[in-house]
Amino acid sequence: LLCAAKFSPPLKQAAAKQESNEAKMSAIFKDAAAQALRRNVPKGAQFWSRALPAINAKNNFKDSVPNVDAAHFQPLGTWSPEKLNQSRAENPFMMTWVPGKARHSVPNMTHGEGVYLYDDTGKQYLDWTSQAVCANLGHNVPETVVEAAAYQMRNLPFTYGGIGITEVRTRLNQLMAEILPGDLRAAVYPSSGAEANEAGIMMARRFTGRQKVISWYRSYHGATANAGAATGDMRRWYGSDNVPGFVKAFNPFPLFFKPGGHHATEKEQVDAALAMLEEQILNEGPENIASIVMESIVGAGGCLVMPDGYMQGIRALCDQYGILMHVDEVMVGFGRTGTLFGFQNYDGVMPDIVSCAKGISSAAIPLSMTACNSEIMDFFEEKPLGWGSTYQGHPVALAVAYENIKYLLQNNVVGRVKGMAPLFEACMQQLANDHPCIKQYRSIGMFGCFDVQEMNGKNPKLQHEAAHEAFLKYKEAYLKQGLVGLHRYPHIHCAPPLNIKEEELIDGFQRLDRALYVLDEALGFETEDRPKAA
Numbered sequence: 001l002l003c004a005a006k007f008s009p010p011l012k013q014a015a016a017k018q019e020s021n022e023a024k025m026s027a028i029f030k031d032a033a034a035q036a037l038r039r040n041v042p043k044g045a046q047f048w049s050r051a052l053p054a055i056n057a058k059n060n061f062k063d064s065v066p067n068v069d070a071a072h073f074q075p076l077g078t079w080s081p082e083k084l085n086q087s088r089a090e091n092p093f094m095m096t097w098v099p100g101k102a103r104h105s106v107p108n109m110t111h112g113e114g115v116y117l118y119d120d121t122g123k124q125y126l127d128w129t130s131q132a133v134c135a136n137l138g139h140n141v142p143e144t145v146v147e148a149a150a151y152q153m154r155n156l157p158f159t160y161g162g163i164g165i166t167e168v169r170t171r172l173n174q175l176m177a178e179i180l181p182g183d184l185r186a187a188v189y190p191s192s193g194a195e196a197n198e199a200g201i202m203m204a205r206r207f208t209g210r211q212k213v214i215s216w217y218r219s220y221h222g223a224t225a226n227a228g229a230a231t232g233d234m235r236r237w238y239g240s241d242n243v244p245g246f247v248k249a250f251n252p253f254p255l256f257f258k259p260g261g262h263h264a265t266e267k268e269q270v271d272a273a274l275a276m277l278e279e280q281i282l283n284e285g286p287e288n289i290a291s292i293v294m295e296s297i298v299g300a301g302g303c304l305v306m307p308d309g310y311m312q313g314i315r316a317l318c319d320q321y322g323i324l325m326h327v328d329e330v331m332v333g334f335g336r337t338g339t340l341f342g343f344q345n346y347d348g349v350m351p352d353i354v355s356c357a358k359g360i361s362s363a364a365i366p367l368s369m370t371a372c373n374s375e376i377m378d379f380f381e382e383k384p385l386g387w388g389s390t391y392q393g394h395p396v397a398l399a400v401a402y403e404n405i406k407y408l409l410q411n412n413v414v415g416r417v418k419g420m421a422p423l424f425e426a427c428m429q430q431l432a433n434d435h436p437c438i439k440q441y442r443s444i445g446m447f448g449c450f451d452v453q454e455m456n457g458k459n460p461k462l463q464h465e466a467a468h469e470a471f472l473k474y475k476e477a478y479l480k481q482g483l484v485g486l487h488r489y490p491h492i493h494c495a496p497p498l499n500i501k502e503e504e505l506i507d508g509f510q511r512l513d514r515a516l517y518v519l520d521e522a523l524g525f526e527t528e529d530r531p532k533a534a
Contacts, residue, residue, distance in 0.1 A: 077110070081120040084108050096223075097235065107484075112139020115497045115504055117484060126508050129485035129495045133299060133331050133447070134358035137407070138497035141364050145403040149365070152399040161393045169393055172402045176369065179340060179405070182350050183374040188385070189367060189393045189401075193330035193357035194222020196368035197293070200353045201226045202387040204291035204324045207376050211244075212284055214277075215293040216251045218301040221328055230293050233301060234463040249280050251294070253304050255459065266307050274313040286321035291353065296342030299331035302491045303442045303449035311346040318352075324376075327351040330368070334359030335408060335498055338418035338445035345444065352376065360401045367397040417445045417498050420505065424448065427509040428494065435516045436525040448494040455524050461489045470522035477518035481511040 071079065079087075085108070094100050107119040115138045117125045130136055152168060159166060169189075176186035187203070190196050205211055215221065217232035228240030232248055252259055252273040260272035281289060292314060298304035318325045332342035333356040341356075343349050353376070357368035391397075408414065425443040432441045432450060439453035454460045461467055467475075471489050478485075486493055496508055 081108060084120065114138050114140055115500045115508075123482070125479075125482050125484035126504070126511060127485065127497060128483045128508055128512065129493050130497050131363060132358070132486055133336070133493070133495045134363035136334065136336065136359045136498045137362040137404070137413075138499055141362075142403065142407045144407065145364055145400055148399040148403040149396055152396045157396055159395060160390065161388075166395045166398070168395055168398045168402055172398050172405075175402065175405060176371070179409070180354075180371055181341070181344065184350075184354060184371045185374065185377050186369050186371050187377065187380075188370050188387070189398060190370065190389055191366045191368060191391050191394070191397070192222065193328075193355065193368050194224040194227040195389060195392075196330065196355035196357055196370045197221045197227040197230065197326075197328060198224055199370040199385070199387045200326050200355045200372075201230065201291065201293070203353060203370065203372060203376060203380075203385060204326060206383070206386050207379050208290045208322070208324060210288055210290040212247055212289045213245060213291050213293055214247045214249050214280070214284070214289060216295075216298070216301075217248050218251060218253060218298055218304065219293075219295055219328075220300045221293060221295075221330075247280070247284055247289075249277055251298070251304070252307055252310055253298075253302075267309065270307050270309045270313065273310060274317070277314070278317055281317065281321060281323070286323065289321065289323050291324040291326045292318060293326040293328060295328045295331065296345070297332045297337055297444060297447065299447075300486075300488050300491075300493075302451065302488075303444070303447050303493065305442060305444050306346065311343070311349045315349050315351075324352040326353040326355070328355050330355060330357040332359075332445075332447060333357075334362075334405070335414040335417050336445055336447050336495070338414065338421050340414055360405070361397065362404050364404065365397045365400045367394070367401050411499075413498050420500075420502070421445050423502060423505065424494075427506065431509060431513055431516060434513065435520055437516065437520045437523050443494075446495065446498055446500075450492040450494075452490040452492065452519065452523075459490055460523065470519060473522045474515060474519040477515040478512075481515050483508070483511050483515065 071083065088103065092100060093103065095102050107121075107123070107125075109117050110120050111118050112127075115127055117127055117139060119125070127135065127138065130138075148168075152166075156166060172189075173186055180186065188196075188199050190199055201213055204213070213226075213230060215230040215232060219230070219232040220235065221227045221230040223231075223235065223238075223240075225240060225243055226246075228236055228238075229243035229246040231240065250259070250273070252269055258264055258269060259276060260268035264272065294314070295301075296311075297306075315325055317323070327341075327343045329341050329343070333354075334340065336342070336359060337345055339345055341354065343351055343354070350373075352373050354371040355368065356371070360369055361367045421444070424446055425448070428441045428443045428448045428450070432438045437452055439451045439457070441448060441450045443449075452460055461471065467487075467489050471487075475487060485495075492512075494509075494512070496505065500508070
């Protein structure tokens with residue numbers, strides 16, 4: 001014990017030293033192993049040899065001189081019908097919502113006069129739908145519009161919105177502030193209705209910090225990505241169905257059922273539709289929904305006027321859950337329904353965002369507008385909108401719209417539409433009564449639509465189906481009677497230019513009347529004691 005006590009400290013020191021040496025050796029070995037591993041890693045991560053595909057080189061004619069037809073340097077209006085048809089056959093172009101070959105059956109239009117168009121054979125057509133419900137002043141542009149466009153083109157045809165602001169931008173913006181109801185203010189001026197809706201959707205998402213957008217199945221909002229995704233009809237299927245963040249809902253007019261039940265009163269129908277919408281809002285999460293987008297009067301889907309209380313109910317739901325109400329006025333804005341904007345047909349309803357196009361320039365030039373309330377406008381004073389376009393606020397387009405809107409105001413076009421509305425609806429009702437192929441009609445201002453039915457009362461064309469022979473015969477008769485317009489079967493739209501005269505309006509309905517006899521017969525309805533179909 002004494003020896004152990006005597007020699008214990010040196011032994012402990014030796015042991016400690018040995019442990020220290022072992023630790024050092026261990027660290028050296030670990031470091032050496034790590035270095036070896038690092039040296040070896042690159043040897044296992046060399047790139048693979050791979051040959052890139054070779055270009056299938058084609059001549060891009062960089063050194064050639066284009067062979068341009070000398071006829072291009074002749075003034076517009078001088079090519080013969082034969083020359084036009086030959087060029088069209090040799091230089092194909094695409095159509096949009098119909099196959100490209102449909103261009104061969106579209107007439108070559110040469111000029112317009114009032115509500116009429118003329119083709120290269122001299123045939124006259126009454127424009128029964130103002131083209132795509134946009135040529136609201138027909139086909140004679142007011143001289144003030146022509147002069148304003150020429151003035152702007154001579155002085156300053158273009159400035160990019162973030163580089164220069166033209167006088168006409170400031171003047172049009174003031175005019176819009178004066179005619180838009182409440183605290184709505186024009187925010188941006190894109191080139192198309194789809195772009196106006198894109199801007200409105202971005203505005204709602206940025207303002208609320210939310211992403212989801214609710215819209216109707218029976219709707220159309222444009223063909224760009226978000227506008228196409230907001231669209232409810234079959235045009236969404238071409239490429240917009242997979243855009244995230246869009247939710248579809250039924251408005252009070254689904255095709256095959258009635259909210260509230262078959263025998264529901266209008267109030268019960270409205271209450272059921274709103275209850276269904278609120279449940280959908282709750283299931284999607286109100287805190288996730290930026291806006292509800294809707295046409296104030298559904299256009300291509302059949303001139304659907306919402307029943308009393310429905311739009312007011314949507315406004316109330318939006319207020320309750322902090323959702324923005326975005327009203328699409330692309331088709332009916334600027335007077336089509338007998339009010340300046342379609343939403344003004346619904347008492348007490350003020351949207352947060354409004355998108356317009358078509359009537360803002362009466363289609364004389366591409367232009368649209370997105371407006372918003374003052375709270376949204378103030379929000380973006382310190383933040384970028386996050387949406388833009390090269391031609392947003394194009395000076396020439398603004399000049400055309402500025403003079404067009406002043407013409408509408410100076411000539412009381414909106415009041416004139418309201419005054420013509422009773423005659424328009426009387427003609428609609430008469431044709432619905434006279435033709436068994438017509439199930440029902442709807443009408444507001446100078447905008448109307450007939451719904452076609454089969455003999456058994458069924459819908460003769462669902463949206464995924466091609467138009468059958470009866471509609472082809474009807475369209476042929478429609479053209480034969482000297483009408484031209486938009487066709488969205490099983491709906492038949494009536495939307496002539498807003499400056500149509502009474503006798504022209506009656507004449508248009510008489511032409512349509514004769515074409516509808518062909519549709520009656522083609523669908524198999526009894527036509528005894530009726531005038532012979534054209």
